[in-house]
Amino acid sequence: xxxxxxxxxxxxxxxxxxxxxxxxxxxxxxxxxxxxxxxxxxxxxxxxxxxxxxxxxxxxxxxxxxxxxxxxxxxxxxxxxxxxxxxxxxxxxxxxxxxxxxxxxxxxxxxxxxxxxxxxxxx
Numbered sequence: 001x002x003x004x005x006x007x008x009x010x011x012x013x014x015x016x017x018x019x020x021x022x023x024x025x026x027x028x029x030x031x032x033x034x035x036x037x038x039x040x041x042x043x044x045x046x047x048x049x050x051x052x053x054x055x056x057x058x059x060x061x062x063x064x065x066x067x068x069x070x071x072x073x074x075x076x077x078x079x080x081x082x083x084x085x086x087x088x089x090x091x092x093x094x095x096x097x098x099x100x101x102x103x104x105x106x107x108x109x110x111x112x113x114x115x116x117x118x119x120x121x122x123x
Contacts (some may be wrong), residue, residue, distance in 0.1 A: 002026045002098050002112040009094060009117030012086055016121070020081040022096030022114055030054075033099045034072055034079040035110060038092035038119075047105035048094070049081060059103050063089075086121045093118050 008020040022034070035050040049070040050059045058070050069082040079096055094117050097110035104110075 002029070002032065004096050004098060004112055004114035006094065006096050006114040006117040009119045011120045011122065014086060014088055014121055014123050016086050017082070017084045018086065018119060020083065020094055020096075020117060020119075022079045022081075024077045024079070024098065026077070029077040029098075030074040031100070032111075033101070033103050034070075035097045035099060035104075036070060036079075036081045037095045037097060037107060037110075038090075039095070039116075040092040043092075045095070045107050047107070050099075050103045050105070051079065052103055057103060059105070061105070083119070086119075088121045088123045091119060091121050 003025040006022045036048040037045050039045040047061050051070045051072050055072045067085045072079040096114045098112040099110045101109050
């Protein structure tokens with residue numbers, strides 16, 4: 001069992017930055033691929049980024065490539081999402097998730113989810 005708690009969301013102006021954190025419980029954090037997803041009002045949950053067990057592999061959705069960076073610290077059981085050059089269309093609830101199956105963009109292939117943190121980007 002893994003419990004995930006996100007933090008770091010908030011209100012920021014367009015062009016600004018935020019860093020989201022996701023703290024995981026349990027001793028097997030390094031066994032999971034970690035992902036970030038987001039869900040805007042009225043839209044489906046969508047993949048943002050994922051990182052491999054060791055952190056050596058990272059994957060990004062096209063809309064965030066070059067602006068967002070995912071990283072992890074297995075010693076701290078934490079995964080991060082650094083978001084730069086934020087745009088109003090990045091406004092959403094951001095969720096972290098853990099997968100035993102590998103780096104995937106499919107929400108259904110993640111086993112555990114956090115409660116989400118709101119990110120609002122004003123124009």
